[in-house]
Amino acid sequence: MLISSLNSASFADTLILIVAADTANLQATKQQGDVVRIYDQTTDQTLGFNIFHVSQYLPDLTGNGQVFLTEDQVTKLNQLLTDNGFAGELAADLSPKFVIGYVKSLVAHPDSDHLSVTEVEVDHGQTLQIVCGAPNVAQGQKVVVAKVGAMMPNGQIIWPGALRGVSSDGMISSARELAVPNAPQKRGILVMPADIPAGTPFDLEKAAQVVAAQNAAE
Structure with a gap:
């Protein structure tokens, strides 16, 4: 990494x-x-x-x-x-860290009344298990996934982890967490258009257009 x-x-x-x-x-x-x-x-x-x-x-x-x-x-x-006397141990990592994901499945967390355990398809056909606490997450959505190795705009780094004993390899992100302009401050993930293929690198300009349309519809 x-x-x-x-x-x-x-x-x-x-x-x-x-x-x-x-x-x-x-x-x-x-x-x-x-x-x-x-x-x-x-x-x-x-x-x-x-x-x-x-x-x-x-x-x-x-x-x-x-x-x-x-x-x-x-x-x-x-x-x-x-x-300078150190080992040249760095390895390039060219894979995108913010991608569009497809929520393939969603079940209730076994030890929480507000968390969900999702299976999300990302790039290269890979499926990630991600624990999500957003109230609006649902099966069949296209979402923005911050993969392991992503650095959020606030400096938070996404590492493999676990929430209440269930492993989670990434984060389904809100517009606010992604620093999308005019992002709503209420809780909830950013739901992207259904026609964007899973694995597509995240586009901040496209996300801003989605947020603007959602704000106008409210």
Whole structure:
């Protein structure tokens, strides 16, 4: 897994790389040149890297929030790591993290009166089990799925997890969580048009049009 982000307001010219979820053990850091390795102090597992002055190494890298690195950019970063005495362990991840999903099935959570356990088809024919607490989720919908490895606009990272003992690999998202312009503030997932194929990468402009139409109809 490789989650990459830029936040120019808080960390100028710094690329933040996450390769594993935080662990319960103490974390430690080691800096060599413009590279800081963050790792589990007990197991020595790498959790991530901070790359300072990243524009010197990836001058074409732009964006704010989660950014997606090309294979060439990852190769250059691995060279930077090895040049500074670290293992070049980064692997490119080119799969979309926000996609249209099709809710194939939905059943009540066995230990909750407000959660549902869904089976959602996403890209490449993959089906994910996702626990959802939205009151408007229903079988047959097209929804927006934040897959494992997605970084939400508020900085939250989606990891594999469990809700009340049921595993959940992703999140069915609301317009507000996706930072869609003029998103309603009430609880409820964003339901997308039925004719969008499952696995289609999420399009913020299209979502804004859907939200505008839904707001006008209310």
